[in-house]
Amino acid sequence: MASHAAVDLPQKAACLGASPLPRPARFVPRRAARKAACSASGASRTQKAAVSSGVAAKAAATEAPSANSAASDQGDYSACATTFTTWLIKQEQLGIIDSEFAVVLSSIALACKQIASLVGRAGISNLTGLAGEENVQGEAQKKLDVVSNTVFSNCLRSTGRTGIIASEEEEFPVFVEETYSGNYVVVFDPLDGSSNIDAGISVGSIFGAYLPSEECSMEDAEDGETLLNNCVLNVCQPGNMLKAAGYCLYSTSTVLVLSVGNGVFGFTLDPLIGEFVMSHPYMQVPESGKIYSFNEGNYDMWDDDVKAYINSLKDPDKWGGKPYSSRYIGALVGDFHRTMLYGGIYGYPGATNAPNGKLRLLYECAPMSFLAEQAGGMGSTGKERVLDIDPTAVHQRVPLFIGSKKEVEYLESFTMGK
Ligand code: AHG
Ligand code: MN
Ligand code: MN
Numbered sequence: 250m251a252s253h254a255a256v257d258l259p260q261k262a263a264c265l266g267a268s269p270l271p272r273p274a275r276f277v278p279r280r281a282a283r284k285a286a287c288s289a290s291g292a293s294r295t296q297k298a299a300v301s302s303g304v305a306a307k308a309a310a311t312e313a314p315s316a317n318s319a320a321s322d323q324g325d326y327s328a329c330a331t332t333f334t335t336w337l338i339k340q341e342q343l344g345i346i347d348s349e350f351a352v353v354l355s356s357i358a359l360a361c362k363q364i365a366s367l368v369g370r371a372g373i374s375n376l377t378g379l380a381g382e383e384n385v386q387g388e389a390q391k392k393l394d395v396v397s398n399t400v401f402s403n404c405l406r407s408t409g410r411t412g413i414i415a416s417e418e419e420e421f422p423v424f425v426e427e428t429y430s431g432n433y434v435v436v437f438d439p440l441d442g443s444s445n446i447d448a449g450i451s452v453g454s455i456f457g458a459y460l461p462s463e464e465c466s467m468e469d470a471e472d473g474e475t476l477l478n479n480c481v482l483n484v485c486q487p488g489n490m491l492k493a494a495g496y497c498l499y500s501t502s503t504v505l506v507l508s509v510g511n512g513v514f515g516f517t518l519d520p521l522i523g524e525f526v527m528s529h530p531y532m533q534v535p536e537s538g539k540i541y542s543f544n545e546g547n548y549d550m551w552d553d554d555v556k557a558y559i560n561s562l563k564d565p566d567k568w569g570g571k572p573y574s575s576r577y578i579g580a581l582v583g584d585f586h587r588t589m590l591y592g593g594i595y596g597y598p599g600a601t602n603a604p605n606g607k608l609r610l611l612y613e614c615a616p617m618s619f620l621a622e623q624a625g626g627m628g629s630t631g632k633e634r635v636l637d638i639d640p641t642a643v644h645q646r647v648p649l650f651i652g653s654k655k656e657v658e659y660l661e662s663f664t665m666g667k
Contacts, residue, residue, distance in 0.1 A: 333358050333505065333516045333525035346493075346509050349410045349431035350458070354493060354507070356411075357435075357456055358516075358525055360404035361497035361505055364397045364440065364454060365518060368499045377447045385420040386644055393446050394418055397439035397454065411435050412461060415484040415643055417612055422481040422643060433492075434459040434483045436612040441496075442580020451500040453582025457616035458493040459486050484643055488615030488636035495620065496582045504586065506532065508623040513589075534626035537655040538592020539573045542584045550600035555631070558663040581608065585617055585651065589624060594656040597649045598631065605646040610638060614649045627657035631664035 329335075337351045346354070371377050371393055380390040398418040405411040406425050412432030415422040416439060437456040445452050461483055488494075495507025503518035505525050515529025541562050548556065562573040573593075578584050584595045597606045608614050618628025618635035628635040628651040638647060650660045 330519075330524075331527040331530075333527075336514065336516070336527060340509055340511075345511055350433065350492065350509075352408045353405070353410050353431065353433050353435065353458060354509075356404040356408045357401075357437075357495070358505060360401045360439075361454055361503070362518065362523070362525075363400045363404070365497070365499050365503040367393060367396060367400070368440075368446070368452060371446060372449065384418050386417075390418065391440070391443040391446055394440050394443050401437050401439040401454070401456075405435055413481060413483055415481075415611065417609065417644070422484040424481065432461045434461060434486070436484060436616070438609070438612045441582045441613070442578070445578070445580050451498060451578055451580050451583035453496050453498045453580060453586075455496045455582060455613055455616050456494065457488070457491050457612065457619065459483065459490055460492055484611065485640040487639050488610075488619055491615065491619045491636075494616035496585070496616070498582050498586050500583060500586075504528070506586065506589070506620065508620055510623070513620055513624045532589055532624050534589050534621060534624045534653055535592030536625070536653055538588070538594075538653045539568070539571075540576050540588070540591060540593030541573050541656075542575070542577050542588065542593065542595040544577060544579065544597070545575070547598075547600050550602055551598050552664075554663045555596075555598045558660055561663075581613060581617065585620075588652040589620070589626075592653040592656070594650060594652040594660060596651075596660070599648045603646070606648040608646060608649050610635070610640055610645045610647045611643060614647055614651075617649075617651055621651050625654060626652055627654050629657050629661055631661065 334355065337346070337354060340346045341348055341351050367374075367376060376392050376396065378392055380392045380395045382390050382395070384390050384394070395418065398416050401416065402414060402423070405414055406427050408431075409427055409429045410431030410433055411425050412428045413422050413424055413434045415434075415436045417437070418439060435456060435458050437454065439454055440446075440452055441455050442450075442452040493507060493509045495505065498504045498506070504515055505518070506513060506515040506529065508514070513529075513532040514527060515532055516525035517528040518524070519526045541559070543559065545559070548559070551559075561567055565572045576584070576587065576593075578587075581595070581597075587593075588595050597608050599606050614628065614635050615638075621628045622636065628649065630638070630648045631650055635647065635649065635651075650657050650664075
């Protein structure tokens, strides 16, 4: 087995966190590495051809009228509903995704259904409360954080199409030995807003999916250890490389919202048939909206420009006598879903005790910013576009301001002096 020193890690090695090596137990033999290498390079070429932005844009234009007319069929019980499964098949027919990627997305939807069921029964199945461990970020894990992580991981593993997974609840990215094709990279926050669980308030899951990066030179890997070190670097890709992103809201209804690069689609779980049914075709975040969603308990620790911005939203004289409304659940998925539908802005700024805020770039800020942009909105750190940030660590945090385009631009007029 190669020594650590022999591993030629690119500059993104810091992505792995404190140690450049993931858990030794995950190492794979060289033969398996070669096999994975073949499928990864093949998938990369195919996917690039299929998921070019030109094709996606053209397909979106073709698709829009039929999706909208399907939505207007409400009440027509002779019509077959557009389910997530039939929508996936359609995206495949249109050349927007390939069949391997459809399997990955389908497995994510399955994980969301299982988590929705667990969340709904948490109070009567001994799934509330703490698990007794801390995650790598020093946060006390709830039982449902741990269970949801297992559900998400197992669903992705079972597809055989996911090469690497990275989760809020895992210290290092995990190489999936079961994979045999596709090798997609999936990042996820299995349960977002879990501090709300015991009160029965909205929570969610967030995910993003990438192609294997070209920096993952598995062909050159001498052994499993080297292979792993190269491949986990795949996780640290900027959000502008995302091939899909989405979230699932577990609330009064379970809503799966995602984008594969041709707009944002929402599907509500119909408990009677156990299927996600299209309920929000071509979601667009309103261009502006007078709701702000910040944890104002941190106000005194924010920068002066953020304070000045919030003060301006509360000034009735500035807004014709009616200032902005404040709404804050404390669960990004819930707060973001409301922002998508009603407009406004969600913010988690840096503070004196946490200069980069609280939210994690890879599996919270980047997927949500991808969705915001696909819906005509914006995602910003206050200084730059979230999707343009090259991650330097798996659990890296960045400030986040996200939502209606005009609202985020107004925030940036304070933070960037525009
Ligand atoms: P998670 O439960 O996945 O750790 O995420 C919690 C996040 C996010 O959902 C929410 O917007 C934010 O934490 C709330 O933080 P505060 O309690 O500091 O407001
Ligand atoms: Mn979260
Ligand atoms: Mn979480």
